[in-house]
Amino acid sequence: MFPSGFAWGAATAAYQIEGGWDSDDKGPSIWDTFCHREGEEGRVFAAQNGDVSCNSYELWRKDLQCVQELGLTHYRMSLSWARLLPDGTTGTVNPKGVRYYNTVINDLVACNVSPMVTLYHFDLPQALQDRGGWKSPDMATLFDSYARFCFEEFGDRVKLWITINEPYVCAKLGHEDGSHAPGVKQPGVAAYLVGHNMLRAHARAWHSYDSLFRSKQNGAVSLALNSDWVEPLDPASAGDISAAERFLAFTLGWFAWPVFATGDYPPAMRSAVDAQSARLGYGGVDSRLPGFSEDEPALLGTADFFALNYYTSRKVRSRGGGAGGDGVSMKSDLDAEGVLDPSWPLCGVSWLAVVPRGLRNLLGYIKETFNNPAVYVTENGFSQVGAVEIDDVQRCRFYHDTIMEVAEAIEDGVRVRGYFAWSLLDNFEWADGFSVRFGLFHVDFSEDGRPRTMYRSGREYAKIIAKHRPGPNADKGKAEKLL
Ligand code: BGC
Secondary structure (H helix, E strand, O other): OOOOOOEEEEEOOHHHHOOOOOHHHOOOEHHHHHHHOOOOOOOOHHHOOOOOOOOHHHHHHHHHHHHHHHOOOEEEEEOOHHHHOOOOOOOOOOHHHHHHHHHHHHHHHHOOOEEEEEEEOOOOEHHHHOOOHHHOOOHHHHHHHHHHHHHHHHOOOOOEEEEEEOHHHHHHHHHOOOOOOOOOOOOOOHHHHHHHHHHHHHHHHHHHHHHHHHHHHOOEEEEEEEOOEEEEOOOOOHHHHHHHHHHHHHHHHHHHHHHHHOOOOOHHHHHHHHHHHHHOOOOOOOOOOOOOOOOOOOOOOOOOOEEEEOOOEEEEEEOOOHHHHHOOOHHHHHOEEEEOOOOOOEOOOOOOEOOHHHHHHHHHHHHHHOOOOEEEEEEOOOOEEOOOOOOOHHHHHHHHHHHHHHHHHHHOOOEEEEEEEEOOEOOOOHHHOOOEEOOOEEEOOOOOOOOEEEOHHHHHHHHHHHHHOOOOOOOOOOHHHHO
16 A cells, blocks of 8 residues: 555654753754743743743654654654854854754654654744744845754755744744744744745755755755645535635645745735735735745745645635735635534644644645645644543544555555655644644653653554565665655
8 A cells, every 4th residue: 555665754843852952052043032931821831831841952862763663664853943053143153953963863863763854843043033933034044054054964864854843833823822932922923024034044955955965965955835625614505615615725725826836925825915015905915915026036846845744624614705804914815714513522632633634635636736746744632631641542533543544545645655654753732732642652741851651652653664664674764766
């Protein structure tokens, strides 16, 4: 069912696992600032932070052991920009940060595990936030310099790169809702600007890789896009059908159309934002959702594969213009609402309904809409809240069912090249702190040594991998074979 060379992985992100927030000359990131800000209770569950978290900065070898116990072929990790470049620029390189990631990458390669490396997973150096952060157009050049630095340092061994993880989440939660760092709440304006600059930054980094590194490093570069699968609540309602289309345009389409389809935002998004701007008397056309300049590196084609983070599904209904009362906001532009089907079980958090079939549907949609690209499922997981159950039978079923759907998608002709479970370890789940556990390994955060214990779902995942992973003599490490 799974092609040879299929990537069996698990994923993590620097701020969520590393700790060592100010160790060895690391600079602060916006998540350090966000969590440390005093007097604003309620930003993060129980005022928790990632200062120590799983302490992977000191305990990396324990993580490596977990990777090996699962039998992963691939490990997806992110680099802390502020650990490598404390002020965000290549003017100040932190050799201890470089050494740390060299150790991690070398260990993985020595164990025959291919790293997939994310350059940016939500943790902007605070020094760059102080210069305007992702709202500033300068971020494209700053990110490009950082990306080139990483390609230069690590690209001889890293063949799969993700530039930016979930620009949607950074833009929406970080700059519209303010529930993620940097905690900006400028509805209907900032998120579009941030998304735009993230796309520009991604495009520059991809072009740099393409022109300066690809011929000698032979890797592949993309950006990781999150999306729910959506369906109209009432399939017979024209309003709900177009609401569902809009919903997808405002999440996956926002970033996928420019890169994989047309070089520009999806028409359903552009027309909704412009129409709502006109209705609310907000500036001129283009005043909120920026346009792409022809003087900049082109967006179209700047991904060597499609990287998808899938967690859940939604039924979507139209708000029939009723969202206009929300003033200038993404909600009012979208004018649609996602709801849960009561038949879908929840896993812990309110947003996460268990719908494995949605992944197959979404993969089919990507195949049809974006010309059948090679796809990596770069995140997918099941959360546990409350009493810890090492014997997590529901999560076992979840992984089993979801991986079956991936196999079905492959049968459908989708070119799925890998699957990464979120996450290797229980970790700092952003605004939910440590209250939500996504790991294949349980981490005891009350003990100094942060002991890791495999959940039953880890054992089950390991069995699935053992059944499908290529033998030790299989030809490895050739990214072009994976596309
Ligand atoms: C993010 C992860 C996060 C996971 C579960 C994704 O949005 O990339 O960092 O932990 O979802 O919420």
